Amino acid sequence: MRQFVATNRHIAFLRERRINTHHEQECRLSEGHIIFLRETARIEPYATFIVGSGFCSMGSFSYSWSEMFPDVVVGRYCCIAHDVKFMGGWHPMRSLSTSSMFYDRQILAYRDAQEDFGVPVPVRHSDETPDFPVIEHDVWIGQGALIGRGITIGTGAVIAAGSVVTKSVEPYSVVAGNPARHVRYRFDEALCRELLESRWWRFALPQFADLDFSDPRAFLHQLRDREEDMAEFSPLPTLGSELIAL
Structure with a gap:
């Protein structure tokens, strides 16, 4: 892990790359702010780190209201609430x-x-120290959750507020409690499978903004009719090494 002192060059570079540090305003960083990250971090545009000094690998349209460990990996369209913690020493x-x-x-x-x-x-x-968790796509982690190491939180999963997650979570599973246990799936088995097979997160939100995403089945039907004419959203990620080198 590396740390460096932010300058106006870093701040302008983040803005240019569409990596945000505030939910509504352009930037909360100022010169002298300490930033922690890995040289190998890969951050896609439209990722947002709302609090803290830790920057991790994060996909487009994801945001975190909690301090992020640089070793955590976050996919696209994830929502991480306030006061989420990641287990540290082992x-x-x-x-x-x-x-x-x-x-x-x-x-x-x-x-x-x-x-x-x-x-x-x-x-x-x-x-024996396990890796930090991998958070896939479209994951919602509720306020005050504690996330263990060496686990994967599957695409579409929901972690209830205050949960202590010590084991991997299946895609589209809703878990709650201490230790966190499966409560239910967000959708029926067939729809969960179709959503995973569609890999809808390949696309940027503006590409399907006119589809009916309030109804997942209708959305999938509409996406199938259109996806042959849609280019996958594959932006050039910003590497941690690029930020450090500035």
């Missing part, structure tokens, strides 16, 4: 101890003990 469950003292050499207490005893403690366990 501890080795299969080792003798779960204590960070056994493997984190950056901890001051570890370094003090090594200096006093004159004996370094080698790291003898494998890295």
